Amino acid sequence: xxxxxxxxxxxxxxxxxxxxxxxxxxxxxxxxxxxxxxxxxxxxxxxxxxxxxxxxxxxxxxxxxxxxxxxxxxxxxxxxxxxxxxxxxxxxxxxxxxxxxxxxxxxxxxxxxxxxxxxxxxxxxxxxxxxxxxxxxxxxxxxxxxxxxxxxxxxxxxxxxxxxxxxxxxxxxxxxxxxxxxxxxxxxxxxxxxxxxxxxxxxxxxxxxxxxxxx
Ligand SMILES: *[C@@H]1O[C@H](CO)[C@@H](O)[C@H](O)[C@H]1NC(C)=O
Ligand SMILES: *[C@@H]1O[C@H](CO)[C@@H](O)[C@H](O)[C@H]1NC(C)=O
Ligand SMILES: *[C@@H]1O[C@H](CO)[C@@H](O)[C@H](O)[C@H]1NC(C)=O
Ligand SMILES: *[C@@H]1O[C@H](CO)[C@@H](O)[C@H](O)[C@H]1NC(C)=O
Ligand SMILES: *[C@@H]1O[C@H](CO)[C@@H](O)[C@H](O)[C@H]1NC(C)=O
Ligand SMILES: *[C@@H]1O[C@H](CO)[C@@H](O)[C@H](O)[C@H]1NC(C)=O
Ligand SMILES: *[C@@H]1O[C@H](CO)[C@@H](O)[C@H](O)[C@H]1NC(C)=O
Ligand SMILES: *[C@@H]1O[C@H](CO)[C@@H](O)[C@H](O)[C@H]1NC(C)=O
Numbered sequence: 001x002x003x004x005x006x007x008x009x010x011x012x013x014x015x016x017x018x019x020x021x022x023x024x025x026x027x028x029x030x031x032x033x034x035x036x037x038x039x040x041x042x043x044x045x046x047x048x049x050x051x052x053x054x055x056x057x058x059x060x061x062x063x064x065x066x067x068x069x070x071x072x073x074x075x076x077x078x079x080x081x082x083x084x085x086x087x088x089x090x091x092x093x094x095x096x097x098x099x100x101x102x103x104x105x106x107x108x109x110x111x112x113x114x115x116x117x118x119x120x121x122x123x124x125x126x127x128x129x130x131x132x133x134x135x136x137x138x139x140x141x142x143x144x145x146x147x148x149x150x151x152x153x154x155x156x157x158x159x160x161x162x163x164x165x166x167x168x169x170x171x172x173x174x175x176x177x178x179x180x181x182x183x184x185x186x187x188x189x190x191x192x193x194x195x196x197x198x199x200x201x202x203x204x205x206x207x208x209x210x211x212x213x214x215x
Contacts, residue, residue: 018067018068018136019031019032019038019067019136020038020064020065020066020067020068020071020126020128020136020138021064021065021138022062022063022064022065022124022126022138022140023063023064023065023102024053024061024062024063024104024140024151024155025052025053025055025060025062025124025140025141025142026051026053026140027046027138027139027140028043028044028046028048028049028050028138028139028140028141029044029046029050031044031045031046031138038136038137038138039134039135039136039137040137041127041135041137042084042086042125042137042139043123043125043137043138043139044136044137044138044139046139048082049081049082049083049121049123049141050141051141052121052141052142052143053140053141053142053143054142054143054144054145054147054148055122055142055143055144055145055148056144056145056146056148056149056150057110057116057117057118057144057145057146057148058109058110059090059107059108059109059110059150060107060108060142060148060150060151061104061105061106061107061108061150061151061156062075062104062105062108062124062126063102063103063104063105063151063155063156064102064103064104064105064126064128065101065102066097066099066100066101066102066103066128066160067100068100068128068130069098069099069100070096070097070098070099070130070131070162071095071096071097071128071129071130072094072095072096072097072128072129072130072131072167073091073094073095073096073097073126073127073128073129074089074091074094074095074126074127074128074129075089075090075091075105075108075124075125075126075127076088076089076090076091076124076125076126076127077089077090077110077114077122077123077124077125078122078123078124078125079114079115079116079120079121079122080121080122080123081121083122083123083139086123086124086125086139088110088111088114089111090108090109090110090111090124091108091166092111093166093167093168094166094167095164095165095166095167096164096165096166096167097160097162097164098160098161098162098163098164099160099161099162100160100161101158101159101160101161102157102158102159102160103158103160103164104151104155104156104157104158106150106151106152106156107150116144117144118144118145118146119143119144119145120143120144121141121142121143121144122141122142122143122144123139123140123141123142124139124140124141124142125137125138125139126138126139126140
């Protein structure tokens, strides 16, 4: 009995460690529990939208609970009330995070040209990828509101121990040094849900910049 309980606790602990949570905007469901499965894209098997959190029109905050020593992090946006395509990347330079704990990114700016107004429904997809290339997914539902604000103070704190870098494509750097053998592809080569191109992107990485300067 005790052995079974210990096994169950061990299984729970390892399951929790192999997953991540989105504290804000609150994720659709508790995807740590059955029947959900964070390995399933696009939204861990949580197919229907849930309570919407109000986000400012020019972009809002995301708070993550990270359990891995390191993670690559992508945040994508899909417009509409029942989103199936998360094709707007909010992390054209995706993140390389070190250290588990809470990570609050106060503001993900909405890219220029994306049409948003008061009352626009949308969903956010967060993808974390470990260094072996395994991806985990969670989604949260939002509505854009002029009255909404970004998180601050106690609601937006970091407890992760390590640095966060934005991973940058080397193409622009190669251009600036006159070495363009990587071709003319745009530097924002990472689009929503296209985690399969992560490996390709990683091969062309030359530089990392500290994300706090960008956000
Ligand atoms: C979500 O949709 C997928 C694909 O249609 C389906 O296999 C899965 O059972 C659904 N998940 C839930 C929890 O309803
Ligand atoms: C949605 O919001 C209602 C009212 O605040 C709450 O009772 C319910 O638990 C929420 N549902 C989820 C899945 O968070
Ligand atoms: C994203 O997908 C939607 C639905 O498929 C489509 O209408 C929209 O044009 C796409 N947007 C971008 C930026 O690709
Ligand atoms: C991510 O950061 C870790 C250090 O925390 C480093 O070892 C690794 O090379 C970085 N990955 C990329 C793609 O920059
Ligand atoms: C972070 O990882 C360490 C070592 O695995 C673990 O003891 C600790 O509980 C983790 N903390 C969080 C917040 O996940
Ligand atoms: C946004 O979604 C809610 C349900 O979550 C729905 O009641 C509302 O009509 C939707 N708004 C628009 C503009 O489609
Ligand atoms: C340009 O970059 C490629 C790939 O990194 C390298 O093999 C080549 O030597 C570089 N050429 C010059 C002129 O720096
Ligand atoms: C958390 O850390 C990231 C990376 O350093 C930084 O961009 C962000 O502003 C920090 N959040 C807070 C609330 O300080």
